[in-house]
Amino acid sequence: MEKIPILKMGRFLLVSIQVDMHDRLAMTLQEDLTDRIVKENARGVLIDISSMEIVDSFIGRMLGSIASMSRMLNAETVVVGMQPAVAITMVELGLSLSGVRTALDVEKGMEILHRFRQPGEEETDIDDQA
Amino acid sequence: MTRHEKIEVRSSDDVVKVRQRVRALAVEAGFSLVDQTKIITAASELARNTVNYGGGGHAIVSLVKSNGRTGLRLVFEDRGPGITDIELAMQDGYSTGAGLGLGLSGSRRLMHEFEIDSAPGQGTKVTVTRWR
Numbered sequence: 001m002e003k004i005p006i007l008k009m010g011r012f013l014l015v016s017i018q019v020d021m022h023d024r025l026a027m028t029l030q031e032d033l034t035d036r037i038v039k040e041n042a043r044g045v046l047i048d049i050s051s052m053e054i055v056d057s058f059i060g061r062m063l064g065s066i067a068s069m070s071r072m073l074n075a076e077t078v079v080v081g082m083q084p085a086v087a088i089t090m091v092e093l094g095l096s097l098s099g100v101r102t103a104l105d106v107e108k109g110m111e112i113l114h115r116f117r118q119p120g121e122e123e124t125d126i127d128d129q130a
Numbered sequence: 131m132t133r134h135e136k137i138e139v140r141s142s143d144d145v146v147k148v149r150q151r152v153r154a155l156a157v158e159a160g161f162s163l164v165d166q167t168k169i170i171t172a173a174s175e176l177a178r179n180t181v182n183y184g185g186g187g188h189a190i191v192s193l194v195k196s197n198g199r200t201g202l203r204l205v206f207e208d209r210g211p212g213i214t215d216i217e218l219a220m221q222d223g224y225s226t227g228a229g230l231g232l233g234l235s236g237s238r239r240l241m242h243e244f245e246i247d248s249a250p251g252q253g254t255k256v257t258v259t260r261w262r
């Protein structure tokens with residue numbers, strides 16, 4: 001079955017959405033991500049949407065539920081790379097993405113995730129997947 | 131020149147296909163990137179409604195001309211249960227499913243013309259147009 005790859009980098013999970021996702025694939029991503037947050041004890045999730053040409057109400061809802069589910073599992077989510085045309089369209093559609101943290105690019109997104117790491121938590125190396 | 135395409139809309143894969151075909155025609159018609167994005171987003175919303183609530187149907191995507199202007203017109207039609215209270219369904223936040231209730235009201239904002247024709251037991255037809 002078609003899947004969107006989830007990469008692990010230290011205590012963070014990285015997802016880059018490269019395909020025109022159909023709704024079932026979006027649902028699968030949501031489930032896979034929550035599974036991986038628990039399994040890897042992840043502290044942050046970074047979702048790169050720079051290749052997405054639209055964010056409609058379904059994808060918006062998916063991003064919102066990924067953010068709130070990961071928060072419940074003690075991980076912060078940052079959505080990065082939204083195209084300006086997508087942002088303009090989302091506002092007109094009425095989609096606010098409230099509760100979803102965003103950043104302009106991967107680098108700024110990673111900075112935000114690092115800031116959210118709890119103080120005293122030890123630094124982690126980029127380790128191999130278990 | 132009038133271009134005209136009919137697409138079956140029965141599954142979430144068909145929703146993807148609608149987005150791709152609408153994008154191709156919007157590019158061909160010379161719409162700006164922002165306009166393309168608005169039209170594709172409206173198409174995605176309406177196609178998903180056709181699948182999720184209308185039990186499937188079809189879309190007709192066409193390039194239209196009027197008074198020297200070019201437009202892209204999308205028609206979504208199904209023979210599903212129809213909508214009892216259209217005014218209510220058009221409100222932001224109203225959903226009989228688990229949605230955000232933004233598909234119909236949002237598509238109306240994204241397009242220049244919006245027309246909905248629906249009655250209980252008669253199915254639903256939504257026609258939207260954006261002019262360049």
Ligand SMILES: Nc1ncnc2c1ncn2[C@@H]1O[C@H](COP(=O)(O)OP(=O)(O)OP(=O)(O)O)[C@@H](O)[C@H]1O
Binds near residue numbers: 175210234254
């Ligand atoms: N083709 C259709 N056939 C029957 N009912 C429909 C159809 N399209 C929309 N509706 C009704 O209108 C309501 C509002 O539709 P709208 O697209 O605005 O919101 P939604 O689909 O529920 O949520 P969202 O689009 O934000 O994910 C739907 O919940 C449904 O009850």
Ligand SMILES: [Mg+2]
Binds near residue numbers: 175178179229232233
């Ligand atoms: Mg909808």
